[in-house]
Amino acid sequence: xxxxxxxxxxxxxxSEMPQSWYNxxxxxxxxxxxxxxxxxxxxxxxxxxxxxxxxxxxxxxxxNDTAFIxxxxxxxxxxxxxxxxxxxxxxxxxxxxQTPAKIYYKFEGNNTSGSHKLNSAIAQAYYAKKQGLKGVxxxxxxxxxxxxxxxxxxxxxxxxxxxxxxxxxxQKPFRREVMRTYGASVTPSPSDTTNVGRKILAEHPGxxxxxxCAISEAVEAAVSTPGYRYVLGSVLNQVLLHQSVIGLETxxxxxxxxxxxxxxxxxxxxxxxLGGLIAPFMGQKLRGEADYRIVAVEPASCPSLTRGRFAYxxxxxxxxxxxxxxxxxxSGFIPAPNHAxxxxxxxxxxxxxxxxxxxxxxxxxxxxxxxxxxxxxxARVEGILPAPESxxxxxxxxxxxxxxxxxxxxxxxLFGLTGTGYFDMVAYEKFHEGQxxxxxxxxxxxxxxxxxxxxxx
Amino acid sequence: xxxxxxxxxxxxxxSEMPQSWYNxxxxxxxxxxxxxxxxxxxxxxxxxxxxxxxxxxxxxxxxNDTAFIxxxxxxxxxxxxxxxxxxxxxxxxxxxxQTPAKIYYKFEGNNTSGSHKLNSAIAQAYYAKKQGLKGVxxxxxxxxxxxxxxxxxxxxxxxxxxxxxxxxxxQKPFRREVMRTYGASVTPSPSDTTNVGRKILAEHPGxxxxxxCAISEAVEAAVSTPGYRYVLGSVLNQVLLHQSVIGLETxxxxxxxxxxxxxxxxxxxxxxxLGGLIAPFMGQKLRGEADYRIVAVEPASCPSLTRGRFAYxxxxxxxxxxxxxxxxxxSGFIPAPNHAxxxxxxxxxxxxxxxxxxxxxxxxxxxxxxxxxxxxxxARVEGILPAPESxxxxxxxxxxxxxxxxxxxxxxxLFGLTGTGYFDMVAYEKFHEGQxxxxxxxxxxxxxxxxxxxxxx
Numbered sequence: 001x002x003x004x005x006x007x008x009x010x011x012x013x014x015s016e017m018p019q020s021w022y023n024x025x026x027x028x029x030x031x032x033x034x035x036x037x038x039x040x041x042x043x044x045x046x047x048x049x050x051x052x053x054x055x056x057x058x059x060x061x062x063x064n065d066t067a068f069i070x071x072x073x074x075x076x077x078x079x080x081x082x083x084x085x086x087x088x089x090x091x092x093x094x095x096x097x098q099t100p101a102k103i104y105y106k107f108e109g110n111n112t113s114g115s116h117k118l119n120s121a122i123a124q125a126y127y128a129k130k131q132g133l134k135g136v137x138x139x140x141x142x143x144x145x146x147x148x149x150x151x152x153x154x155x156x157x158x159x160x161x162x163x164x165x166x167x168x169x170x171q172k173p174f175r176r177e178v179m180r181t182y183g184a185s186v187t188p189s190p191s192d193t194t195n196v197g198r199k200i201l202a203e204h205p206g207x208x209x210x211x212x213c214a215i216s217e218a219v220e221a222a223v224s225t226p227g228y229r230y231v232l233g234s235v236l237n238q239v240l241l242h243q244s245v246i247g248l249e250t251x252x253x254x255x256x257x258x259x260x261x262x263x264x265x266x267x268x269x270x271x272x273x274l275g276g277l278i279a280p281f282m283g284q285k286l287r288g289e290a291d292y293r294i295v296a297v298e299p300a301s302c303p304s305l306t307r308g309r310f311a312y313x314x315x316x317x318x319x320x321x322x323x324x325x326x327x328x329x330x331s332g333f334i335p336a337p338n339h340a341x342x343x344x345x346x347x348x349x350x351x352x353x354x355x356x357x358x359x360x361x362x363x364x365x366x367x368x369x370x371x372x373x374x375x376x377x378x379a380r381v382e383g384i385l386p387a388p389e390s391x392x393x394x395x396x397x398x399x400x401x402x403x404x405x406x407x408x409x410x411x412x413x414l415f416g417l418t419g420t421g422y423f424d425m426v427a428y429e430k431f432h433e434g435q436x437x438x439x440x441x442x443x444x445x446x447x448x449x450x451x452x453x454x455x456x457x
Numbered sequence: 458x459x460x461x462x463x464x465x466x467x468x469x470x471x472s473e474m475p476q477s478w479y480n481x482x483x484x485x486x487x488x489x490x491x492x493x494x495x496x497x498x499x500x501x502x503x504x505x506x507x508x509x510x511x512x513x514x515x516x517x518x519x520x521n522d523t524a525f526i527x528x529x530x531x532x533x534x535x536x537x538x539x540x541x542x543x544x545x546x547x548x549x550x551x552x553x554x555q556t557p558a559k560i561y562y563k564f565e566g567n568n569t570s571g572s573h574k575l576n577s578a579i580a581q582a583y584y585a586k587k588q589g590l591k592g593v594x595x596x597x598x599x600x601x602x603x604x605x606x607x608x609x610x611x612x613x614x615x616x617x618x619x620x621x622x623x624x625x626x627x628q629k630p631f632r633r634e635v636m637r638t639y640g641a642s643v644t645p646s647p648s649d650t651t652n653v654g655r656k657i658l659a660e661h662p663g664x665x666x667x668x669x670c671a672i673s674e675a676v677e678a679a680v681s682t683p684g685y686r687y688v689l690g691s692v693l694n695q696v697l698l699h700q701s702v703i704g705l706e707t708x709x710x711x712x713x714x715x716x717x718x719x720x721x722x723x724x725x726x727x728x729x730x731l732g733g734l735i736a737p738f739m740g741q742k743l744r745g746e747a748d749y750r751i752v753a754v755e756p757a758s759c760p761s762l763t764r765g766r767f768a769y770x771x772x773x774x775x776x777x778x779x780x781x782x783x784x785x786x787x788s789g790f791i792p793a794p795n796h797a798x799x800x801x802x803x804x805x806x807x808x809x810x811x812x813x814x815x816x817x818x819x820x821x822x823x824x825x826x827x828x829x830x831x832x833x834x835x836a837r838v839e840g841i842l843p844a845p846e847s848x849x850x851x852x853x854x855x856x857x858x859x860x861x862x863x864x865x866x867x868x869x870x871l872f873g874l875t876g877t878g879y880f881d882m883v884a885y886e887k888f889h890e891g892q893x894x895x896x897x898x899x900x901x902x903x904x905x906x907x908x909x910x911x912x913x914x
Contacts, residue, residue, distance in 0.1 A: 007471045008537040014464045080465040081549060081840045092538060092612070110567050112842040112877070154837040155549070174882035178842060181833055181885055379638055380611040383538045385569040420569070422879040425631035428638055 009086040010253040017084055018248040019071060021241045023060075024279045025351060026067035027286040030358055032237065032350035033325035035061075036312060041456055044322050051223055052230050053238075056127040060238040067283075069241065071123075072130075078122045078155060079245065082111035087253040088417075092381040094401070101404035103397060104261070105417040106250045106277060107384065112178070113148035115342075115387065115419030116273050117233050120242035121148035124231040125156050134227035135159025139189065139214030141168055142342045143175030144387075144419060145233030150184035160184040161228075163191070163217045166209035175423050189214040196220050196318060211345070212317020212331065219320055234270025235315060235324070235349050243276025246416065251280045254414075261292060261414035263400055267392040268296040268305065268363070269342050271349030277416040278361070285360060294361040296352065297392040299371070300440045302335045304328060304348045305356055305363035307446060312456040313347060323454060326353040329441075330449030342389045366395050367438045372431040374398050375421070387419040388427055466543040467710040474541055475705040476528060478698045480517075481736045482808060483524035484743040487815055489694065489807035490782035492518075493769060498913055501779050508680055509687050510695075513584040517695040524740075526698065528580075529587075535579045535612060536702065539568035544710040545874075549838040551858070558861035560854060561718070562874040563707045563734060564841065569635070572799075572844065572876030573730050574605035574690050577699035581688040582609035582617075591684035592616025596646065596671030598625055599799045600632030601844075601876060602690030607641035617641040618685075620648070620674045623666035632880050646671040653677050653775060668802070669774020669788065676777055691727025692772060692781070692806050700733025703873065708737045711871075718749060718871035720857055724849040725753040725762065725820070726799050728806030734873040735818070742817060751818040753809065754849040756828070757897045759792045761785060761805045762813055762820035764903060769913040770804060780911060783810040786898075787906030793896040799846045823852050824895045829888040831855050832878070844876040845884055 025031055034043040049058040060069065071079075090103040108116035128136050135158050140146030146162040153160035162184050169176055169188035176186050189209045190197040194217045200207060207213075215232075222230035233239065254261065264281055266274035274296055284290040296305055304327045314331040315321040328347040335344035348356075355361050375391035377398070378384070386394060397415040404411050421428065430436050482488055491500040506515040517526065528536075547560040565573035585593050592615055597603025603619040610617035619641050626633055626645035633643050646666045647654040651674045657664060664670075672689075679687035690696065711718065721738055723731035731753055741747040753762055761784045771788040772778040785804040792801035805813075812818050832848035834855065835841070843851060854872040861868050878885065887893050 011468045077548075091534075111840055112836065114879075118840075151837075151840055155840070173886070174879075177882040177886045177889070178879075180889055181836055181842060183837065376638055379569065380608075380640065383568055383575075383608055383612070385635060385638060422571075422631075422635075425634040429630070429634045432634070432637055 006089050006257055008091060009088050010257065011086055012084040012249055012253055014080055016252055017076065017079065018245055019076070020068040021071055022244040022248055022279050022283060023063065023067055023069055023241050024244070024282055025064040025237065027283045028354065030354055031064045032354045035322035035324055036456065038314065038319065038321070038323055041323070052219060054124070054127040054131050054133065054229050056130065057124060057238050060241055061236060072126060075123055075126050082118065083245070084249050085110060087250055090382055093378060096381045097398065097401050097405065099401040099405040100408060100410045101401040102410065102412045103401055104259070104412070104414045106246055107417045108246060109384065109387070109417065109420035113144055113151055114422060115144040115148065116243060116246055116276065117145045117148035118151060119245050119276070120233060120239045120272065121145070121152040122155070123242040125149065125152035125158055128229055128231070129156045129158050133229055135161060136229055136231045137161045137163070137218040137222040138231050138233070139163045139211060139218045141165050141211045141214070141344070143168060143172055143423060144342060146184070146186070147175065147178050148233070149231065150179040150182035153184065154182040161221060162186045163189040163214040165189055165211055165214050171426070172423060189217050191217065194220045210317055210334070215316040216318030216320050234272040234345070235347065237351060239272045240275035240279070240349055240351050243272050244279035246273070246276040247279040247281060250277065250414065259412060262411040263293045263295060263413050265295045265297060265393045265396050265400070265413065265415040267343060267389050267416070267418060268298050268348065268352065269345045269389065270347070271352040273416050273418045275349050275352050282355065282360065295396060296356070296361060296363040297396045298363065298365050299343050299392060300365040300367045302329065302344050303365040304346065306365045309450055309453065310353060310357050311453050313453055315347060323456065324350050326350045327356065328453070329446060330452055332452050333449045343392065364396060366392055367440070369431070369436050369438050371395050372428070372436060384417070385421045386417060387421045388424050390416070390418040393417070463546050463714055465548060466545050467714065468543055469541040469706060469710055471537055473709055474533065474536065475702055476533070477525035478528055479701040479705055479736050479740060480520065480524055480526055480698050481701070481739055482521040482694065484740045485811065487811055488521045489811045492779040492781055493913065495771065495776065495778070495780055498780070509676060511584045511588050511590065511686050513587065514581060514695050517698055518693060529583060532580055532583050539575065540702070541706050542567060544707055547839055550835060553838045554855065554858050554862065556858040556862040557865060557867045558858040559867065559869045560858055561716070561869070561871045563703055564874045565703060566841065566844070566874065566877035570601055570605035570608055571879060572601040572605065573700060573703060573733065574602045575608060576702050576733070577690060577696045577729065578602070578605035578609040579612070580699040582606065582613050582615055585686055585688070586613045586615050590686055592618060593686055593688045594618040594620070594675040594679040595688050595690070596620045596668060596675045598622050598668045598801070600625060600629055600880065601799060603641065603643070604632065604635050604639070605690070606688065607636040607639035610641065611639040618678060619643045620646040620671040622646055622668055622671050628883070629880060646674050648674065651677045667774055667791070672773040673775030673777050691729040691802070692804065694808060696729045697732035697736070697806055697808050700729050701736035703730070703733040704736040704738060707734065707871065716869060719868040720750045720752060720870050722752045722754060722850045722853050722857070722870065722872040724800060724846050724873070724875060725755050725805065725809065726802045726846065727804070728809040730873050730875045732806050732809055739812065739817065752853060753813070753818060753820040754853045755820065755822050756800050756849060757822040757824045759786065759801050760822040761803065763822045765805070766907055766910065767810060767814050768910050770910055772804060780913065781807050783807045784813065785910070786903060787909055789909050790906045793894065800849065821853060823849055824897070826888070826893050826895050828852050829885070829893060841874070842878045843874060844878045845881050847873070847875040850874070
């Protein structure tokens with residue numbers, strides 16, 4: 001073993017867990033652009049946002065200045081149920097690769113939602129409860145976010161209505177069943193429970209739904225039902241704030257053992273995991289205290305950062321949500337029906353988009369088959385079956401470790417292992433059967449979507 | 458919180474992990490009865506057992522005297538990949554139940570096999586590799602053991618042939634796919650790859666298989682293929698030895714915080730989890746150093762301890778395996794097709810059978826629906842979706858905690874949470890739909906099986 005003093009898994013003590021979330025916006029010279037009202041194109045006010053989101057969350061969404069926001073005790077107690085998550089030294093993977101690199105990963109999959117999503121779900125549910133609301137609505141595609149929210153709501157005794165993309169609802173009955181176990185109502189979208197759902201059903205009778213449509217239904221259900229608000233699992237500033245718990249724990253664990261990463265790698269769909277993992281490291285970088293290579297990994301089939309435009313766009317396909325300035329493929333972009341699951345989102349967190357545009361992080365896209373090759377290799381030596389999303393980060397971590405093997409450099413690589421793949425075995429099966437699709441959108445295809453981007457002065 | 462000093466989760470340091478397994482037989486006054494040759498009814502010799510099992514494992518199987526058997530460094534390193542497992546203080550469950558009882562559980566589900574089975578799988582695979590074998594064969598029903606063995610073999614570069622009960626193979630394609638991800642070959646049983654399989658297929662063309670048939674095929678495949686041995690995931694003495702790592706870690710963690718359990722509860726199918734969890738506590742009890750109430754929980758549909766006979770019986774339905782003296786429902790007993798999964802075994806570990814017969818532990822059986830009610834209640838407050846098997850222990854732990862609520866006693870309850878239920882959502886769905894079966898065998902039914910028990914002098 002490279003360093004006998006560093007254990008396979010570093011678990012912090014409860015007393016070492018973060019007491020506050022870290023808001024990276026406080027240290028950004030160029031703040032993320034504000035959300036705009038889709039009608040007036042003016043910045044959304046707290047009042048406007050308050051019709052859709054809880055009051056405390058609106059405040060967090062708009063706060064570009066406060067660096068540390070205390071985590072309420074109730075949330076910290078819930079975190080203790082499944083956190084701290086382990087920072088794992090990938091000794092077995094290093095040995096398998098015969099690399100001089102030191103590989104670490106922060107594993108967020110050891111809870112029943114199967115991913116990091118629970119970190120923000122409990123926070124959003126807590127503030128909804130605190131405001132005296134009856135319940136929350138949301139959408140889910142792959143199902144991790146819906147499961148996380150159902151768990152948080154069950155814990156707090158809050159009603160939870162999940163609109164699940166119809167094709168997922170039918171193809172992933174087990175995910176649906178987990179949410180039901182946690183007491184959530186799960187409605188296949190489009191449904192006849194909302195105006196927008198009925199309209200879409202009338203226009204497209206056989207449709208299997210989309211995330212954009214599910215968002216529109218969830219938002220309508222929230223604003224039209226007294227005592228309900230809408231919650232979202234990624235993209236928003238507030239979500240990245242909550243997810244900073246990942247990076248804060250990681251940094252505390254690394255500091256404890258005197259480890260400094262050279263490269264930090266994370267998969268990026270809407271950006272919640274990557275934004276959370278890198279937060280305190282990016283903070284140091286922004287303050288000029290340290291430097292790190294930070295790499296966002298996205299699927300080649302949905303390359304928002306690597307091939308998208310940095311522009312104002314709708315967060316949803318239904319165009320009912322506020323406009324966000326972000327790297328986007330256009331809200332009309334329909335991701336290929338491959339298996340990147342939770343990474344199939346046309347846009348990207350405005351915070352990460354700004355940091356990327358400012359040259360503070362890199363981005364790379366990887367094809368699906370190469371991702372599953374890395375997933376299987378990792379599973380066999382590290383004993384964890386990774387989620388397809390997380391495996392994008394594994395792919396690049398392995399590639400970087402193999403470069404070190406060539407150059408002989410003993411780099412320290414850190415990546416985020418966001419979750420487990422227990423509900424993704426259909427995708428693994430396609431991989432084993434050689435039926436995996438490596439679709440990549442053409443320039444012409446993307447140009448057509450870019451042409452439809454809203455014109456904002 | 459009842460005691461601020463005790464964290465939600467107690468993780469041992471790597472340096473505190475067990476260096477040796479504990480062999481409870483060394484402290485038993487009445488040793489478990491030896492395995493008998495099914496032809497001669499004489500105790501199986503090391504040489505006879507060596508045709509089926511690896512040499513080191515045969516030695517462990519027959520060793521009734523050595524209390525501590527060192528864990529080879531390679532196995533300890535593998536353990537570090539997913540162990541120590543957390544000892545969890547169920548603060549949230551306690552609060553929900555409003556009980557003065559203190560509830561702890563040892564959670565073994567945080568690895569991709571989803572259960573404690575990996576503790577013995579890596580040990581058995583290691584000794585096979587050490588002996589220079591090419592591979593191992595086994596059977597799997599619910600799929601946890603097959604997955605665990607596939608993981609261990611992938612890690613060591615050993616071939617792994619799994620015979621999976623055909624009905625499971627077809628109904629649980631995701632489990633099969635996880636095993637394939639770990640490089641195992643998975644054959645639906647009965648198959649045309651063995652004599653016994655071909656014979657059964659000819660006699661019962663439409664059969665969906667059984668665990669007994671799969672065992673027979675796996676044993677035949679092992680003894681007829683040079684360089685292969687057969688491995689088993691429960692019942693055997695060697696398996697309970699390896700699983701003692703569960704109890705040893707638990708006891709170290711409890712001792713560290715000055716906690717002494719009043720009641721220790723575990724689910725029992727073949728007995729590997731319960732035997733492992735209680736090992737060091739039972740050792741103290743046997744040596745007269747401490748006393749504990751120890752409770753085995755079994756499904757009412759397959760009540761080996763509570764309604765079975767203590768007698769020599771075949772370990773498999775095919776009657777090719779040695780005879781074991783154990784509590785049994787008869788090797789012809791066909792468990793109801795309900796959802797107790799891994800607990801559907803007609804017999805019980807000879808070690809546990811002896812301890813039970815000597816009055817050193819209790820047993821209780823619980824109906825399926827009550828088990829799932831406890832599972833759902835637990836999932837909602839403790840954030841872990843439990844395996845149906847593990848939920849048998851949860852049921853009794855909750856019942857004991859509720860008794861404390863009535864009496865006001867502040868008992869300390871420890872139970873084993875053996876695994877997660879991610880691959881058991883069909884069972885959860887049946888529960889939600891009110892279609893769960895609470896079948897209990899009649900006395901007449903059992904009497905018919907008892908009449909077929911082999912006559913041993």
